[in-house]
Amino acid sequence: MGVTVRVPAVLRALVGGRAELAVPAGLLRDVLDAVGRESPELLSRVLAQEGSLRRHVNVFVNEEDVRFRELLDTPVREGDCVTIVPSIAGGR
Amino acid sequence: MRRRIEVDPDLDPVVLPTSVLNEIFAHAREVAPEECCGLITGGDDARYQHVVRCRNDMTLWHRRDAETYPRDGTQGFYMNEQDYLRADEEALARGERVTCVYHSHVECGAYFSEMDQDFASQELFPFPDADHLVVAVTAGKVVDQVLFRREPGADRFGGRPVAHGLR
Numbered sequence: 001m002g003v004t005v006r007v008p009a010v011l012r013a014l015v016g017g018r019a020e021l022a023v024p025a026g027l028l029r030d031v032l033d034a035v036g037r038e039s040p041e042l043l044s045r046v047l048a049q050e051g052s053l054r055r056h057v058n059v060f061v062n063e064e065d066v067r068f069r070e071l072l073d074t075p076v077r078e079g080d081c082v083t084i085v086p087s088i089a090g091g092r
Numbered sequence: 093m094r095r096r097i098e099v100d101p102d103l104d105p106v107v108l109p110t111s112v113l114n115e116i117f118a119h120a121r122e123v124a125p126e127e128c129c130g131l132i133t134g135g136d137d138a139r140y141q142h143v144v145r146c147r148n149d150m151t152l153w154h155r156r157d158a159e160t161y162p163r164d165g166t167q168g169f170y171m172n173e174q175d176y177l178r179a180d181e182e183a184l185a186r187g188e189r190v191t192c193v194y195h196s197h198v199e200c201g202a203y204f205s206e207m208d209q210d211f212a213s214q215e216l217f218p219f220p221d222a223d224h225l226v227v228a229v230t231a232g233k234v235v236d237q238v239l240f241r242r243e244p245g246a247d248r249f250g251g252r253p254v255a256h257g258l259r
Contacts, residue, residue: 008177008180008218009177009180009181009184010180010218010219011216011218045215045216054216056211056214056216056217057216058173060173067157067160068156068157085173085177086214086216086217086218087170087171087173087211088129088170088171088176088193088211088217088218089150089168089169089170089171089207089211090168090169090195090205090207090208090210090211090212091127091150091163091167091168091169091195091197091205091207091208092127092167092168092197092198092200092205092207
């Protein structure tokens with residue numbers, strides 16, 4: 001069954017227009033590695049050079065932000081859904 | 093080091109429909125003293141057509157992790173991801189796109205702050221061609237509004253006056 005990685009419309013150009021990718025389960029870092037094999041461009045926009053999540057990008061496993069779980073060590077199980085979402089913020 | 097950008101009165105004003113501005117002003121007034129945020133969608137013939145309100149989650153994040161999110165919603169906005177993704181999908185389904193990101197500043201001016209520029213200039217910003225509308229709310233009233241648009245051929249934004257129009 002694997003894991004579904006949902007790609008929002010704003011990033012689909014990086015994965016040939018696909019809305020979803022199917023990859024094997026594992027830790028989030030394994031899932032992102034698999035994403036990187038499909039689209040190194042997308043992965044380079046999610047992870048900084050040192051391998052941590054970029055500041056302006058959020059990754060959710062199901063409905064949970066991985067920053068409040070175990071970051072790249074968050075387990076992603078069969079049937080889970082991973083969503084990559086750039087953040088929009090600002091202020092005075 | 094970025095500096096805040098103010099309105100440049102020498103730039104041509106941008107005309108936004110009165111109905112669109114009124115909807116955004118109402119949103120800003122209703123959620124003050126927190127900042128409001130949302131999107132305007134439209135097409136090539138009418139760039140500013142529909143207003144989509146989004147939730148400002150900044151206070152939520154601040155309460156959850158004040159170290160990473162030192163501001164609350166009175167000093168910043170963090171657009172709810174599900175809200176903006178849904179708005180984007182619905183705009184695409186209508187043959188439109190997101191043409192403007194709006195938010196309010198409460199008890200200060202309608203400038204494009206360092207933080208606003210930081211997010212708007214990030215490589216993955218979802219709507220790189222969108223304008224940015226900032227409205228200033230003072231004592232519960234909207235007192236100013238400025239539209240920030242990327243200057244052609246330059247990696248900087250210019251602050252344009254906003255005029256009311258029919259469309």
